[in-house]
Every structure is written in C-alpha cells, then in structure tokens.
Amino acid sequence: MLFVKNLVKKFGDFTAVDDISFRIEKGEFVAFLGPNGAGKTTSIKMFTTLLHPTSGTIELNGINPVKDTFDARRSFGIVFQDPSLDDELTAYENIEIHAVLYKIPKKDRPGRIKELLNFVELWERRNNLVKTFSGGMKRRLEIARSLMHQPAILFLDEPTSGLDPQTRNHMWEYIQRLNREQQMTVVFTTHYMEEAAKFARKIIIIDHGKKIEEGTPDELIKKAHASTLEDAFLNFTGHDIREETASAADRMRQRRQAWRGK
Amino acid sequence: MSTIYILWLRQLKRYLRSKARIVGSLAQPLLFLVAMGFGFGPFFQKAGQGNYMEFLSPGIIAMSILFTAIFTGIDMIWDRQFGFLKETFVAPVPRSYIITGRVLGGATVAAIQGAIVLALTFIFGFRVGNWFLIPATLVIMLVVATLFAALGSAIATQLEDMQGFQLIMNFLVMPMFFFSGALFPLNGLPSILTIVARFDPMTYGVDSLRVLLTSAGGMALSPSIIVLFVLAAGLLWLTTVLFSRMEL
Ligand SMILES: Nc1ncnc2c1ncn2[C@@H]1O[C@H](COP(=O)(O)OP(=O)(O)OP(=O)(O)O)[C@@H](O)[C@H]1O
Ligand SMILES: [Mg+2]
Numbered sequence: 001m002l003f004v005k006n007l008v009k010k011f012g013d014f015t016a017v018d019d020i021s022f023r024i025e026k027g028e029f030v031a032f033l034g035p036n037g038a039g040k041t042t043s044i045k046m047f048t049t050l051l052h053p054t055s056g057t058i059e060l061n062g063i064n065p066v067k068d069t070f071d072a073r074r075s076f077g078i079v080f081q082d083p084s085l086d087d088e089l090t091a092y093e094n095i096e097i098h099a100v101l102y103k104i105p106k107k108d109r110p111g112r113i114k115e116l117l118n119f120v121e122l123w124e125r126r127n128n129l130v131k132t133f134s135g136g137m138k139r140r141l142e143i144a145r146s147l148m149h150q151p152a153i154l155f156l157d158e159p160t161s162g163l164d165p166q167t168r169n170h171m172w173e174y175i176q177r178l179n180r181e182q183q184m185t186v187v188f189t190t191h192y193m194e195e196a197a198k199f200a201r202k203i204i205i206i207d208h209g210k211k212i213e214e215g216t217p218d219e220l221i222k223k224a225h226a227s228t229l230e231d232a233f234l235n236f237t238g239h240d241i242r243e244e245t246a247s248a249a250d251r252m253r254q255r256r257q258a259w260r261g262k
Numbered sequence: 263m264s265t266i267y268i269l270w271l272r273q274l275k276r277y278l279r280s281k282a283r284i285v286g287s288l289a290q291p292l293l294f295l296v297a298m299g300f301g302f303g304p305f306f307q308k309a310g311q312g313n314y315m316e317f318l319s320p321g322i323i324a325m326s327i328l329f330t331a332i333f334t335g336i337d338m339i340w341d342r343q344f345g346f347l348k349e350t351f352v353a354p355v356p357r358s359y360i361i362t363g364r365v366l367g368g369a370t371v372a373a374i375q376g377a378i379v380l381a382l383t384f385i386f387g388f389r390v391g392n393w394f395l396i397p398a399t400l401v402i403m404l405v406v407a408t409l410f411a412a413l414g415s416a417i418a419t420q421l422e423d424m425q426g427f428q429l430i431m432n433f434l435v436m437p438m439f440f441f442s443g444a445l446f447p448l449n450g451l452p453s454i455l456t457i458v459a460r461f462d463p464m465t466y467g468v469d470s471l472r473v474l475l476t477s478a479g480g481m482a483l484s485p486s487i488i489v490l491f492v493l494a495a496g497l498l499w500l501t502t503v504l505f506s507r508m509e510l
Contacts, residue, residue, distance in 0.1 A: 007410035043375075048352055049352060050348070050351060050509075050510060051509065069354075070355075071354075073352055073353065073354040074354050078352055080345065080348055082345050082348075083344065084346055084348045084349045085345070085346065085349075086272065086276075087344065089275065089276075096268075097268050097269075097272060098349070098353075100264050100267075100268040101265060101349075101350065101353035101354070102353060102354060103354075108327060112433070124498070129279075161308045209498075
C-alpha cells in the first residue's frame with residue numbers, strides 16, 4: 001500500500017528526513033513515533049504530494065505520487081496536524097466543498113455526507129458554523145471530511161494533539177472502527193508513547209529524520225530488552241521522547257496553537 | 263468548472279456572513295464622501311472645476327473596490343495560517359482552478375461593494391450621466407476588482423504573515439489610491455506625479471468609471487479600458503504562476 005525507499009528531504013543544508021525506507025501493507029495500522037522535529041510531518045507531506053522528495057521513491061496504492069499526483073491524491077485521505085477547516089462555513093459546507101473538489105457525483109453527495117456526519121456524531125450540528133465547534137468536534141469533522149472520497153489509505157498527523165483524554169479515546173474508536181470494518185490502511189504520527197503502544201499494530205520510530213526501529217510494540221520492547229515502550233525508545237535513541245527541545249519553527253507553531261485556544 | 267464555482271461561492275458566503283466586514287467597509291467610503299465631498303466642494307467649485315461630488319464619487323467607488331479587492335490577498339494569508347489552503351492543495355484539482363475561484367470570488371465581493379457605494383453616492387447628490395452605461399459600468403467595476411484581487415493574491419503568495427501585508431497597504435495600496443486622480447484632477451500636477459499616475463493601474467480604473475458614470479474623463483475612455491483588461495489578464499496569469507509554485 002505504501003512503499004518508501006531511501007526517502008530524503010533537505011531544506012537547504014538541513015536534512016529533515018534522512019534515508020527512510022519501509023513497507024506498509026493494506027489494512028495495517030501504523031504509528032510514526034518520534035519527538036518534536038523528528039521529521040514526521042515532513043514525511044507525511046511527501047507521501048501526500050505537498051512536498052517533493054529531495055531523493056528516494058514513494059509508491060502509494062501502486063501510484064508514484066510525484067508523477068501521477070492527482071491519482072495519488074484520490075487514493076489518500078489526510079487529517080493535518082494543524083486545523084484545516086473553514087471556520088466561517090458550516091460543517092456541512094466544509095464537507096461539501098471537499099466533495100466538489102474530489103468530483104463526487106452530485107447525486108451521491110447528500111447521502112454520503114449524512115452517513116459520515118452521523119459516523120462522527122456531528123449530523124445534528126451540520127448547519128452550525130465550524131467556529132462554534134470545540135477542538136474535538138473540529139477533529140471529528142476533519143476525519144469525516146477526509147473519508148468523503150473513500151480513500152484507500154488514511155494519514156493522520158497528530159490527530160489527538162491538544163485534545164483531552166476522553167475526546168482522544170473517542171477519536172481512536174472511530175479510527176479503529178474504520179481500520180477494522182473497512183480494512184482501511186491507517187498511518188498516524190504521534191509523540192504520545194501510550195497512544196502508539198495502545199493503538200498501532202506496527203510502530204516506526206524516527207528521530208532526527210532517521211528511521212531507528214520498526215516492529216510491533218511487543219517486538220520493540222523485546223528487542224530493546226526493556227519493560228515498556230518508553231524504555232525501549234530511550235534505549236534505541238539514547239534520549240527521552242519528551243526531552244527533545246523543539247526547534248524555533250515548532251515552538252512558533254505550538255504558540256500559535258495555544259493562542260488559538262487549542 | 264465546479265471547483266472554480268464552489269471556491270467562488272465560498273468567498274461570497276464568507277462575505278455575506280460577516281456583517282461587521284460589510285458595515286466596516288462601507289464606513290470608509292461614507293467618511294470620504296462626507297468629509298472630502300462637503301469639505302472641499304466649495305473650493306473645487308470656486309476654482310472653476312465644477313461639482314466636486316460629481317468628480318469625487320467615481321473615485322470613491324473605485325477606492326472601495328480597490329480596498330475590498332486587495333483584501334482577497336489578506337484572505338489568502340489568513341487561509342494559509344488557519345489551514346484551509348492545505349485542504350485545497352491536496353485536492354486532485356489544478357492550482358490554477360483554485361486561484362481562479364479565489365480571485366473571482368474576491369473580485370465579485372469587491373464589485374458588489376462598489377455597486378453599494380454607487381447607490382450610496384446618490385444620497386449625497388451624485389447623479390449618473392447616462393443610465394444606459396450602467397451595465398458597462400458594472401462590467402468595468404468587475405474588471406477593476408479582478409485586477410486588484412489578482413494583485414493582492416499575487417503579493418500574498420510571497421508573504422508569510424499579516425505584518426508584511428500591512429507594509430504593502432501603506433507603501434503600495436495607499437499611494438496607488440492617492441495618486442490615481444480619485445480625489446483631485448491629474449492635470450496641472452508636478453510632472454513627477456503625472457508620471458507616477460501613468461504607472462498606477464488605479465488611474466485607469468478611476469478614469470474609466472468616471473467617464474462611464476459622468477462622461478467627463480481625463481483620458482480617452484477606450485485606452486483606459488484596454489489597459490484595464492490587459493492588466494487584469496496579466497496579473498491573473500502572474501498570480502496563477504506564483505500560486506502554483508507556492509509551498510506550505
Ligand atoms: N519548510 C521548512 N523549511 C525548513 N525547515 C523545515 C521546514 N519544515 C520543517 N522543517 C524542519 O524539519 C524538521 C522536521 O520537521 P517536522 O515538522 O517534520 O517534524 P515533526 O516530526 O512533525 O515534529 P512535531 O512533532 O513537532 O510535529 C524540523 O527541525 C523543522 O524545523
Ligand atoms: Mg509534525
């Protein structure tokens with residue numbers, strides 16, 4: 001489903017993603033685990049055609065996203081790390097724009113939108129402006145929107161950052177159901193160790209742009225001779241996932257999120 | 263086509279829902295009409311230049327189109343910071359459609375704003391020279407709006423934040439307005455200002471509207487309109503190129 005080989009992304013002299021390779025098969029539920037600035041978002045941006053790789057190859061659903069950009073875009077759904085809804089429009093209108101952009105036939109739209117808004121329990125709020133929604137509701141709407149065109153693979157970049165634990169669990173229930181019931185391939189990033197351990201069936205640890213390890217949570221713990229994933233991470237990378245200092249750009253973004261009350 | 267339409271519609275909905283923005287952007291032209299119109303009117307008349315309200319009104323209509331249309335750029339920076347732009351960037355549609363929808367949406371909003379201001383000028387005694395020219399006037403208002411919506415968007419592709427746009431407002435948009443002949447006649451100005459006015463796209467917008475509304479323009483009408491069309495097309499093209507190269 002997602003085959004990545006020797007992927008590199010450089011910003012000037014700085015290497016944000018450094019020679020990453022892995023294979024993800026259909027129906028897998030995979031976590032990209034790494035501290036702030038590890039290169040998770042940059043990787044996802046390359047998988048989703050927002051950034052050109054400096055070198056290396058990507059194959060997504062049998063498509064080369066660098067060449068067949070539009071075909072690739074129809075194959076994946078994405079929930080970005082930062083919000084990406086139009087606050088001045090209603091929940092329904094936000095999904096409707098997506099449906100038009102992805103050329104969903106007009107007659108199929110109302111039924112499908114209703115189904116998805118029901119799935120994330122927002123149907124009752126469909127005619128409310130998004131700016132009146134809580135952080136969790138916005139996230140749910142973004143998930144519903146990303147599913148509108150029935151993607152084969154779903155990318156979620158820190159889908160639960162800024163949400164309270166209860167909302168977070170709720171969110172994972174939706175995503176797990178998608179994976180279980182529709183065999184949808186799910187790739188998410190996180191720097192919450194517990195989340196990766198609890199939900200992912202495969203974890204890819206990245207640090208400073210490099211892939212450090214890959215395996216099921218149990219395999220990783222065993223391999224590192226550790227008792228928890230937390231310890232395993234420490235053993236693999238030589239530092240705690242939380243100790244990493246965020247880069248200036250990341251701190252800016254975090255401040256912006258805080259300022260937005262998220 | 264449907265992509266362009268839905269993004270055009272989005273701009274319109276955002277405008278119609280933001281009552282504060284509509285009222286706010288009418289306050290400024292009103293203030294200009296009252297303060298300048300009544301303040302300078304007597305001097306203008308004494309200087310043998312005729313009725314100032316008649317001279318000023320097309321300029322103020324053009325001004326409100328300019329400011330509203332340039333706002334399309336601010337909208338883009340906003341969408342970039344608050345994320346909606348990303349949603350359109352990963353969609354399987356060409357960037358050129360996205361930017362066309364955005365610019366036309368912003369231009370339509372600005373043209374509507376211009377039409378409202380035109381209606382307002384009637385309250386202050388402005389009279390249209392020839393009602394049969396009103397449809398043509400509305401078309402030209404849309405062209406002027408497209409020109410500046412494209413310009414604002416082109417600038418916005420190069421900026422990361424609002425502060426940058428503030429500079430553009432002060433050092434580009436305000437001078438474009440002041441030296442366009444919106445407020446005073448361009449004849450008899452120091453030659454340096456005449457040259458500035460010649461290179462100011464706003465000059466051609468003000469002149470075209472003045473001719474169409476009062477049939478008393480400074481430049482011959484047709485050249486001004488041709489300049490407007492060429493500039494609007496050129497800027498739309500430039501914006502598309504810049505927008506297509508944009509990375510988030
Ligand atoms: N456009 C850019 N130009 C220059 N450097 C960049 C750019 N985008 C990202 N970087 C840098 O690349 C590195 C990886 O960033 P990235 O956003 O991929 O990290 P991340 O793993 O997603 O982190 P976080 O957990 O904070 O989201 C960071 O050091 C970041 O500052
Ligand atoms: Mg990230």
